[in-house]
Amino acid sequence: MPSHDVLIIGAGLAGQRAALAAAQQGASVAIVSKVHPVRSHSVAAAGGINAALNPEDSWESHAFDTVKGSDYLGDQDAIEIMTREAPDEILWLEHAGVTFHRNETGHLGTRAFGGASQARTYYVADITGHAILHVLYEQLMKHHETVDRYEEWFTTALLQNDEGHCVGAICRNLRDGRFEIFDAKATILASGGAGQLYKPTTNGLIVTGDGIAQAYRIGAKLEDMEMVQYHPTTLAGNGLLITEGARGEGAQLFNAEGERFMEEYAPNKLELASRDVVSRAEQTEINEGRGFPDGTVALDITKVPRKRTLEALREIVNIGRDFAGVDITREPIHIRPGMHYIMGGVKTDVDGLTSIPGLYAAGEVACVSVHGGNRLGANSLLDTLIFGRRSGEHAARRAVQMTMPSSSASRVKDAEKEIAEILARPPEGRRIGAIKNELGETMNEYVAVFRDAEGLATALEVIQRLKEEAAKAPVDDRGSVFNQDVIAAIELGYMLDCAEAIVVAAQERKESRGAQFRLDYPKRNDREWLKHIDITVNGADLPKVSYSPVTITRWQPEERAY
Numbered sequence: 001m002p003s004h005d006v007l008i009i010g011a012g013l014a015g016q017r018a019a020l021a022a023a024q025q026g027a028s029v030a031i032v033s034k035v036h037p038v039r040s041h042s043v044a045a046a047g048g049i050n051a052a053l054n055p056e057d058s059w060e061s062h063a064f065d066t067v068k069g070s071d072y073l074g075d076q077d078a079i080e081i082m083t084r085e086a087p088d089e090i091l092w093l094e095h096a097g098v099t100f101h102r103n104e105t106g107h108l109g110t111r112a113f114g115g116a117s118q119a120r121t122y123y124v125a126d127i128t129g130h131a132i133l134h135v136l137y138e139q140l141m142k143h144h145e146t147v148d149r150y151e152e153w154f155t156t157a158l159l160q161n162d163e164g165h166c167v168g169a170i171c172r173n174l175r176d177g178r179f180e181i182f183d184a185k186a187t188i189l190a191s192g193g194a195g196q197l198y199k200p201t202t203n204g205l206i207v208t209g210d211g212i213a214q215a216y217r218i219g220a221k222l223e224d225m226e227m228v229q230y231h232p233t234t235l236a237g238n239g240l241l242i243t244e245g246a247r248g249e250g251a252q253l254f255n256a257e258g259e260r261f262m263e264e265y266a267p268n269k270l271e272l273a274s275r276d277v278v279s280r281a282e283q284t285e286i287n288e289g290r291g292f293p294d295g296t297v298a299l300d301i302t303k304v305p306r307k308r309t310l311e312a313l314r315e316i317v318n319i320g321r322d323f324a325g326v327d328i329t330r331e332p333i334h335i336r337p338g339m340h341y342i343m344g345g346v347k348t349d350v351d352g353l354t355s356i357p358g359l360y361a362a363g364e365v366a367c368v369s370v371h372g373g374n375r376l377g378a379n380s381l382l383d384t385l386i387f388g389r390r391s392g393e394h395a396a397r398r399a400v401q402m403t404m405p406s407s408s409a410s411r412v413k414d415a416e417k418e419i420a421e422i423l424a425r426p427p428e429g430r431r432i433g434a435i436k437n438e439l440g441e442t443m444n445e446y447v448a449v450f451r452d453a454e455g456l457a458t459a460l461e462v463i464q465r466l467k468e469e470a471a472k473a474p475v476d477d478r479g480s481v482f483n484q485d486v487i488a489a490i491e492l493g494y495m496l497d498c499a500e501a502i503v504v505a506a507q508e509r510k511e512s513r514g515a516q517f518r519l520d521y522p523k524r525n526d527r528e529w530l531k532h533i534d535i536t537v538n539g540a541d542l543p544k545v546s547y548s549p550v551t552i553t554r555w556q557p558e559e560r561a562y
């Protein structure tokens, strides 16, 4: 039975950064991932990572932009920590081997990103996540004596002792279907976001909200779940991302009448207003009949010099050609807002501690809350690394003071029974894929850029019916080797839990703030709603709602304009 000081579930940027930090503190570490670590979804991150590293920039400016971007829902103590620690993190990455872009003077070069008052996004062409993830993995290899990697292992549940403390997890080896209990003095969830519960989404198939649901099921608080980000530039139909880096390099948005419509919605920042603002502007143009017949507007990347596009945006040149049949260096490409990121997640403090002792969370699975109502582009990679590192360090320090817990082997029997029950489902039920499609389309219709009470009520009704159907959904593969059918059945349960939490929180927040725009409550209402909505499990009933205060240190809420 594996036992470690620190167990990390997830090997994207947050998980690998946490593993390195814990190992450097001398802890023994296990890092578990349902896919090979370098296939974690962080590999898709494109445009870059923010830091106020230039002498003419300041962490205060970065922090204020982030607070404003969050529509004043972000916790300012956490934002201060993230933005203060950002420059050192970039330098650490550079020294570790990340080949950040250099400008003509040989210095680290930046590009502009939305909602930022300075160009402070550091990047590696449009493959920044790929570049950082591979360097972290190389660094992890150096620590092979203290970091055990469990690649292609799937965590099904978190384990608690009699006092309710998290003492590890139960995981299934995907190669042979064998379950193991992983005992740990501290467990860090780094299992990413929940994009797949929307259709379409920019997120890969593996991003199914596992960690959010696993923490929720053992009683952890979720926070800001209503805040789901729609990215302004995704391809219609398949949801593939055209990085914000394109607008950062100078690309412009036009409606079907040839108008550069952002002049009306955000006269100062135009296409580089924050994502919620640009997505709402696009959706308004489309809804009011000024979009193209395919429900899109146009992104004109020909405004960027061709040489620069080929050098700095080469991935989206490929995406445009392969997935839309468009040469973006010569003609505009049709785009629309698409689901991209979840600001909410497992509620943590600035060291990653959740409301369950022994359980930490970092990265997209977590809500610190540094993004509040709306994340600024290129602040997520930063969040994964800063709070991944802080969680790893804190968890390692905690582990030193503890004896190794040990969970009952009967938990393996319980897990095996759950799998046997899935395998034994009669074949008549509705297919997992069909249920997942209906969930995604429902969320995209009713819990998207614009929301209202009626649509949210419809979404909740659908989710509850889908939960019943999911409990009976049959699987075809009855084997134990890489049985992805069984995994899909388990993931569907996680996605439905996340969807329910999102809808309940969106119903609760009766105002418009950040990514939550309520057509029936179109104004921000600081008097009643300048607070976080927290969600906890409530047996088989709808989740329980409570509130927690927003931490305000130096920036008082004011009207937000770009």
Ligand SMILES: Cc1cc2nc3c(=O)[nH]c(=O)nc-3n(C[C@H](O)[C@H](O)[C@H](O)COP(=O)(O)OP(=O)(O)OC[C@H]3O[C@@H](n4cnc5c(N)ncnc54)[C@H](O)[C@@H]3O)c2cc1C
Residues within 6 Å of the ligand: 009, 010, 011, 012, 013, 014, 015, 032, 033, 034, 035, 037, 040, 041, 042, 043, 044, 045, 046, 047, 048, 049, 128, 129, 153, 154, 155, 156, 190, 191, 192, 193, 202, 203, 204, 206, 207, 210, 211, 241, 340, 341, 362, 363, 364, 365, 377, 378, 379, 380, 381, 382, 384
């Ligand atoms: C297309 C795209 C482009 C983006 N570009 C940028 C950008 O330029 N800048 C920026 O700041 N942000 C960007 N983002 C957002 C950013 O990439 C993500 O928020 C971030 O990478 C998430 O990292 P993570 O470590 O939290 O999770 P992930 O990288 O998603 O890793 C999750 C890990 O958890 C594991 N896991 C999940 N469930 C289980 C389970 N049940 N059992 C075992 N393991 C499990 C997975 O295998 C994986 O290793 C982008 C996002 C997308 C989709």
